[in-house]
Amino acid sequence: MINVTIDKKALQVPEGTTILKAARMAGIDIPTLCYFELNGMNFENKPGGCRVCMVEVKGRRNLAPACATDVTEGMEVFTSSPRVLKARKTVIELILSDHPNDCLQCEKSGDCELQALATRMGIRRIPFNGEQSTYKIDSTLSVYRDMDKCVYCRRCETMCNKFQSAGALSGVNRGFPSVVGTSFSKPLGDTSCINCGQCVQVCPVGALTLVDNIQDVLNAIADPKKTVVVQTAPAVRVALGEEFGMKPGEIVTGKMAAGLRRLGFDKVFDTDWSADLTIMEEGTELLGRLTKALAGDKNVKLPMFTSCCPAWVSFYEKNFPDLLEYPSTAKSPQAMFGAVAKNFLATKMGVKREDMVVVSIMPCLAKKSELAREEFAVNGNRDVDFSLTTRELAHMLKQCNIDLTQLPEEDFDNPLGQSTGAGVIFGATGGVMEAALRTAYEVHCKKPLPRIDFEETRGLEGIKEATIDFDGFPLKIAIAYSLSNARKLMEEVRAGNPNGYHFIEVMACPGGCIGGAGQPYHHGDSDIIRKRMEATYREDAGKPIRKSHENPDIIAIYKEYYGEPCGHLSHEQLHTHYFNRQSTVEFEK
Amino acid sequence: MHLLICGGTGCTASQSLEIVDKFKAELKANNLEDEVQVVKTGCFGFCEKGPIVKVIPDNTFYTEVTPADTAEIVKEHIIKGRKVNRLLYLDPKEKEHVSDSKHMNFYKKQIRIALRNCGFINPENIEEYIARDGYAALGDVLANNNPTATIDIIKKSGLRGRGGGGFPTGMKWEIASKNHADQKYIICNADEGDPGAFMDRSILEGDPHSIIEAMAIGGFCIGATKGLVYIRAEYPLAIHRLQVAIDQAREYGLLGKDILGSGFDFDIDLRYGAGAFVCGEETALIHSMEGQRGEPTFKPPFPAQEGYMKKPSNVNNVETLANIPVIINKGWEWFASIGTEKSKGTKVFALAGQVNNVGLIEVPMGITLREVIFEIGGGIKDGRKFKAVQTGGPSGGCLTEKHLDTPIDYDNLIAAGSMMGSGGMVVMDETSCMVSITKFYLDFTVEESCGKCTPCRVGNKRLHELLDKITQGNGTMEDLEMLRELSHVIKDTALCGLGQTSPNPVLSTIDNFWDEYVAHVVDKKCPAGQCKKLMQYVIDPELCIGCGKCAKDCPVSTIKRTDYIAPGHKLASMEIDQSKCIKCGACQAGCKFNAISVK
């Protein structure tokens, strides 16, 4: 333990503690800007670049960055001396002097860390006049980049490179024009970007934001010719409440359904339902591959990877084009829902495909890009027309004068609204695996599960491994979130799968979809993600049915429409194929 | 006889290689090729007067030699023994030719330790290096097999880092030696970035083996078997010489496995930098070597704990390393006897600016600025008055008359508001505008900032903008206050040495030349007459004879005839329309009657 005095408060902290963390232990909140941590998720952005957290250390020539300086024995720290305050204010003024003054119109207004900092430090005017950086606006279908607002905290870069290993963003230029950019300043969409949107989730200011589709949806609802149906992803219901001042981890499933109905959606359905459908397809596919492999078929590709996460799909299409046969061919639950809605449901409701608008509410930015995949449309008419994030739904409700907290609990519509606990847990890392195990076990072993909870699939470890006893057959599984972890597993597979995995679940975002880029900003508080995770499993535990194959509506649709999982029609509508999308750089000869 | 011809970058650019060839041909034609050895050496330091040819044994120092002069040197000097006077150095004060280098003021006060072999041996010939005790220090160190004792020698010698930081080298080695790892690295920082400084390049070009030997010694002391030289790709000749030297050292068994039968393995690789100034900072340098963006990270962890590829690494500058073998050979007592109490040995400076003799000089620590500027440098050019000397490169400070008798060492320079840096020394005379000079240095730091931290990325830019505003005549007294305050905050908060020192030129010129700033701000005048926005060309109607030449010379036709005829003149005087004047100075340059002046 190390003795340290912070603002005359003496305390003991473990060796290797930074001044910032030691101060927090003492109840002293040193402001930061670039510093960002997802505690317990192996993500830390600590460039020590913004210089907002500077503190005075007795005996030191210059000020020290609290985020990056470890305490030493006997250290005396002052976090708000006149020298510190002067420096901190000047640093913030400098940042503001190269930042557009358009808070009123900025998407991040009210949720902006720089704005909060300026307010907190009482900045009333910016004494520095000078050049401001200007860059071209750039956008994919998911991510909107207005780099004029970049404060060069590098969080996005760390997220993109260290957490996801996507390698799309990096510091470019030097000196004043330094900014986070793409290779050769290409549009983000032409790079190795996978649209996971985590850069948006961590951006402290409005430099990286989402592509807003609220107006598109409002227009569709207002169009009397259109039948607008909505689906809501599992992770939305455990986070939406935060936008209305509710505590993280509060479950608002019923209020959300009510709110959507108030907004004017014709039918309010649940992506959890199509998650159950996904399990049927994916589980069956896994068992099919395993059976073939056990029969000695050398051409079967194992391990099978999940394919629910569109950022992950984009990642392996861009980085592992040689391994495209490994992931499951099952579409994501969003896409499956769209296919079912525009084929089965439209017919059933007597609505023309063109007159049905499918909207999804997702915790995700990648879904905005996924819905535009050409193979997910019929004659140019997309299976899913618009994807809104949790944050956009909150904004939309507020725009339409709907206070979520005041709404009653309502149910989803049928027949695409009833789901099981297995569908619910899709929202957390390991959930798809657990849901698949519940079904695959019973289908394969033809006997009920001795236990329904697979604890080994749960938790926030980056890569989890387990061997599940399938009635004598040891099924080797792995679960990863963060694509840098997934990359490790892919490299293993490329090297011949030495660990003998059969089935691997991958989610791009921290903790799975609950930490998705479309969720309310967590500002680096990983406890929020933990609480969403707890809520997810709570919702699962409270469900009367917890196995996908027992969902009566799922059973019904196979009976009525698809026949059997992985059958002919489901192959046509519920499965897809992958493309080599490796980006290549062409140099002029 | 030996003919030493400078093969450094500067002299090579002015045809010294042709001179070598011509000499060889001339000597052959006169059947003297066996009697006279022609040696292509490294830099002599007196680059301003290059190409240099030195005749041994009489130390005749020929300057500004052209290929056409070779025949005369051979015929007159070598055959007849008569020096070619017109090629000898002309002392600017005495106006006399100085026949040998020993009597040149430029060399009199120099002590050449780091540069000992530059301009003396053929750097591409390992045998000449060995003949001068080369690799003897490495041999001794390996034979004694006591790294701690060797580190102790370096510690006692008092050698401090010559790249700018001035950290004690022996202590750096000791720290690196105490961190255990399966692999350690010794890294030579050859990313010389200060504008105008070229001592590292000269050493690598003139004496590459001394760096190889020192790295091997350092590697042995800290337990590194691998050496890396991070060198600017803009130094092709240095890269070539170093590579030749590494190949030769391998051939002689002085690099590679089991060096000199000691069981110690050591080898060196080169890594090329793209010329970013900030990559001279050791953490940025290491990131660059790893293929990352060249930007610094905070210390700790220090490279000695976690350096290249996360392994303990020791980074030393070229000039620092060049001192190592000599210290081992001659003993720490000898080295420590040179210099001041806390700064031992010598320092190489790149002397530049408004002095008569510019070039690379190596002087003992403790020498005064006056000695350097007025003796070695031969005083201010064209008899003008000394105004300031800028030391420490772009992040150093400007020192004035009152500092001239300060003994130069690390601590005195810092106390005076400047720093040693890597050894840039720019002398300015009364025609220099200190605000413009400061802006020039900020130009450099703004350009070279990696952009990582706010104070350096935005703060320096704002300093530069304020300085620009002042030189444009738009400054206010509040701006001066803001310059000072912002400078202090940048020094206090910037991440690395570049940012922490970049306001030094601002602070030192504000302190030492406050009146000049005020003149810009309040009087809207540039006392040195350098800020174009703050000066006017004015024609004195009494002196103007009305010849009209200025009007013809004016590129923007802004000079018109008035109707005033001064007494005694026949034609009406001329007048400049200030609103159109572009201040090119053509009118003044062309006026034969001194009627045009700057106000």
Next chain:
Amino acid sequence: MNKIKNLSDLRKIKDDLQNKIKLRENSNSPESVVQIKVGMATSGIASGAKEVMSFLIDELDRRKIDAVVTQVGDMGYCYAEPTIEVKKPGQDPLVFGYVNTEKAKEIIEKYIINGELVEGILPANYQSID
């Protein structure tokens, strides 16, 4: 080139190589060795100064005496050419006139090696010659 195997190998090689740059080494610190200047103006060359100079270089080398032999212009003793100036470390220079190879040998043997005076010393009428 074979690899240098150990420190004594290195030292031996150094001793062998040292001659190659000895001339430069000595001229770098002429105070510590015998300095001989040979007058090489037209009159000197005409009376055989060049032969004397070559002889001095060869002979001193043969006898392993560290010396720097340089040529200078007119010494101002045209009547006594060839003339040479000899300066032993720590002593004032002496000028000898009418030096031929025989005389040169005598100067080496008697004055340089044994410190005896030799006939033919000219009165010094200058301060230094360059």
